[in-house]
Amino acid sequence: MDWTIWVEWVVKGFVLCLILLTGFAYLTLYERRALARMQVRVGPNRAGYQGLLQPIADAVKLIFKEELTPAKVYKLVFVLAPVLTVVPSLVLAAVIPLGTSFTLGGRVITLYVANLNVGVLYLTSIASIAVYGITLAGWSSNNKYAMLGGIRASAQMISYELSLGLCFAIAIVMGNSMNLVDIVNAQKDMWFAVAQPVGALIFLIVTLAEVNRAPFDMPEAEQELTAGFHAEYSGMKFALFFMAEYQKMIVISMIAATLFFGGYREFWFLKDTIFSVDRYWFLAPIYLLLKVVVLLFFMIWVRATWPRIRYDRLMAFGWKVLLPLSLVTVFITATGILLNDLYHVTIIGMPVYILAIPVISIACAMVAVSLIFRSLRRKSDGRI
16 A cells, blocks of 8 residues: 555544644634624633634633542543543544545545545444443442433433434435445535435434533533533543533534535535536535534524423433434435336426425424424323
């Protein structure tokens, strides 16, 4: 193997980690300023111009903050648990395509670390590793409250991973591939979020639960006086858990953009214009960045507006609503694509069965919402 390939991989991996670490730091500032605007207050604006040095000030504070380790913890696992939570958030981004290729010095440079034929399977397998970090953090603390918090947080993540896997299946079926580059190119004519809006919405909801974001942030709930699985952590070890959370927000937004919103490609109605990534390769990372920023704003907006859901209802919502709706959505998508391949029925040049996918999916989602409201009304009336 050519040694220059190893150099290229190392450089790409270093740059990708640098992007994610910088993105984590300034995502905290983005969230605090966005929440401040929504709540009609100022937000951080003292460290640097408009608070731009605030993430650096926070990092310095956490690095020099005293770390307290209880005497009877399982020290090796206690130290490794935060690392085991952070590493998957970095490794996940290796297969996400950031753009098309370009030529530099006669060499073709691709804007991704690895292009796996089973890229979607890679994402699902690596994402599940973070569950171990949270569980081991609670167990190694030798604290019954931390242990219960770790078990509950891991149960939440595992429950919502089922719906997450079905959302991946939707993208695989519509893109006819498990390769992320192929999935992005399959959205050249139309985003999958337009053809299957319910699947895209379920994916966004499930990812909020996967990264423990509001309204699924049980460890930060007011009734959780022990802070859940990270009760015994302090200093930089405590910061690593939140670093993992914010980095996962960025990576999951990149995955959502790749699977349902065209990835690094332009809006489909710009595909044959001067704004196409096929003409100018440097537009691809810009398009992906814009989509990630919008999706991150969606997460921040949800945190600012939606109340925290009760844990029993959180689990019921995952098992009784999202999982059946995800199964129905996968069935509708696969059936529509199969019928379209078999019969090719069109109206005004538009494939009928493909157009039926979003219509039927939205109808099923509305039925699910109506059943949820009916159940909540029955509980509020005291009939059950």
